[in-house]
Amino acid sequence: MIDTDRAAGARHALVAELRDRGKILSGAVERAFRRVPRERFMPGDTEFAMAYGYDNSVVIKRDGQGRALSSVSAAYIQAVMLEMAQLRPGMTVLEIGSGGLNAAYIAEVVGPEGRVVSIDIDPEVIDRAAVALDATGYSSRVHVLVADAQHGVPDEGPFDAIIVTVGAWDIAPVWLTQLRPEGMLVVPLVMNNVTRVIAFRRDGDHLASTATEVAGFVAMQGDGARADDLVELPDPTGGTVRLSFDSGAPSDLGQLSGVLAAGATESWSQVAIANGVSFADLHLWFAWFLGGFCRLSADDGTDVAASKRWLPFATVRGAGLAYLILRDAPGGAEFGARAYGRDGQLAADALNEQVQAWHRSGRHTTPTFAYRPNGRDASPIPADAAVMSKTHGVLTITWPTSS
Known part of the structure; x- marks a missing residue:
């Protein structure tokens, strides 16, 4: 009742x-x-x-x-x-x-x-x-x-x-x-x-x-429905780390074989976020501007899951993998990258560079979107818009310059 x-x-x-x-x-x-x-x-x-x-x-x-x-x-x-x-x-x-x-x-x-x-x-x-x-x-x-x-x-x-x-x-x-x-x-x-x-x-x-x-x-x-491309990476502990690519997956993901075996390195962006402040638009920025972008998940007990303050956003560069992490900073936390593999530093640099680009150009502005169905004239798309191809049309995002 x-x-x-x-x-x-x-x-x-x-x-x-x-x-x-x-x-x-x-x-x-x-x-x-x-x-x-x-x-x-x-x-x-x-x-x-x-x-x-x-x-x-x-x-x-x-x-x-x-x-x-x-x-x-x-x-x-x-x-x-x-x-x-x-x-x-x-x-x-x-x-x-x-x-x-x-x-x-x-x-x-x-x-x-x-x-x-x-x-x-x-x-x-x-x-x-x-x-x-x-x-x-x-x-x-x-x-x-x-x-x-x-x-x-x-x-x-x-x-x-x-x-x-x-x-x-x-x-x-x-x-x-x-x-x-x-x-x-x-x-x-x-x-x-x-x-x-x-x-x-x-x-x-x-x-x-x-x-x-x-x-x-x-x-x-x-x-x-749309299925992601899924890559499973064995962790030395016996668990699995999974990379999920929506589109644009690197052509030779086979280079990631054994990428988790040699341990990780960390590097930092010098960009911080205050406690309690949302940084959801950083994820959106990654989705549009971070090449090799993917979502990351990990079994309990893996090195990834055991690391502190990690987030499920990653990038692949050749034989390197890096994902977003946080560490304490005055009044909040600093963004950084945890990287694996021979090309791990390349992946970490790419991730940190996009954190910095978001901080400079997208952090304090609100993006707008447009969608043009297939067959429509694409010439009016603004020069400062980023373009994402879909099955039935083209999606664009325009991120105004931060003041």
């Missing part, structure tokens, strides 16, 4: 925190968060503190290896994405990646005159969402169905907004076909293994970002 008074109190407390942190900006989104019973869309054993935590995501389904396949997103990113979408009463909205809760929020914002279509590739996820929406009184306002988002939603649309709640490596052409010319696309876009939620609006023949937010999402399934 749910304590309705406690639930109402938890909703109001969550709204107050989201307001204070600048994630809820509008009265419409605030009302949605006050009205929708968040706990009713969670597994029955979910604790109240977890259901109503500011940045807690709750996994709904895992695969046989324990990887999350479906989850309820953290409250802060749900609020941000609703604000990004600039929803209004009467709109027709497509949600890609279902669960029920976010669709209920959307239904509250667009009102009885609006229409919400929520799709997922997994019938089990859709069935669960349908049950929760029915139990909370939203089933008449949200149409849920099984579909592979890569192919759109036949017989639906056009949509005033499309909100994607799974990590997408690219923008499916059909999304733009089904989006109204003035519509908003809000999508967690994966860029070389680093994700940003980006709100896009059409600007002539391309999409231009209007807002961005840091968040992570479960990966898209179906025909829009």
Whole structure:
């Protein structure tokens, strides 16, 4: 039995925190968060503190290896994405990646005159969402169905907004076909293994970002899925270190054979970060500008896992591997590199050089993004924009000069 008074109190407390942190900006989104019973869309054993935590995501389904396949997103990113979408009463909205809760929020914002279509590739996820929406009184306002988002939603649309709640490596052409010319696309876009939620609006023949937010999402399934190139390196302890390349993996990764055997060296960038200050944009900078960039993971007991204050961002240079580390500095921490292999110093230098470049040119500015579908004129791309090729188009980032 749910304590309705406690639930109402938890909703109001969550709204107050989201307001204070600048994630809820509008009265419409605030009302949605006050009205929708968040706990009713969670597994029955979910604790109240977890259901109503500011940045807690709750996994709904895992695969046989324990990887999350479906989850309820953290409250802060749900609020941000609703604000990004600039929803209004009467709109027709497509949600890609279902669960029920976010669709209920959307239904509250667009009102009885609006229409919400929520799709997922997994019938089990859709069935669960349908049950929760029915139990909370939203089933008449949200149409849920099984579909592979890569192919759109036949017989639906056009949509005033499309909100994607799974990590997408690219923008499916059909999304733009089904989006109204003035519509908003809000999508967690994966860029070389680093994700940003980006709100896009059409600007002539391309999409231009209007807002961005840091968040992570479960990966898209179906025909829009993208598999990383995975390299496994044996550690002398018997464990394994894994390198995951989104794209642009070095051609001769065989040079890394035995790279972990000779021990590590460390070098430092002379760039520090204060305690409590986010450096998420450094990861994004690496994804765009650090050649040989990859995500790194390590089994417990390996030399990597035993090292202090390491982060899962690495680069490969020839027969060298280096990953990002931190050490204490006055009031915070200094960035550095821990390196292995014959070319380890080259890899460490490359990583530290990009830390320094981010510090000079990107640290105190906010980048903007643009997306040009294939077949569009690329000549208007600004000279200071970096370019990343996707399957269906070209993504660019422009990092304004730091003042």
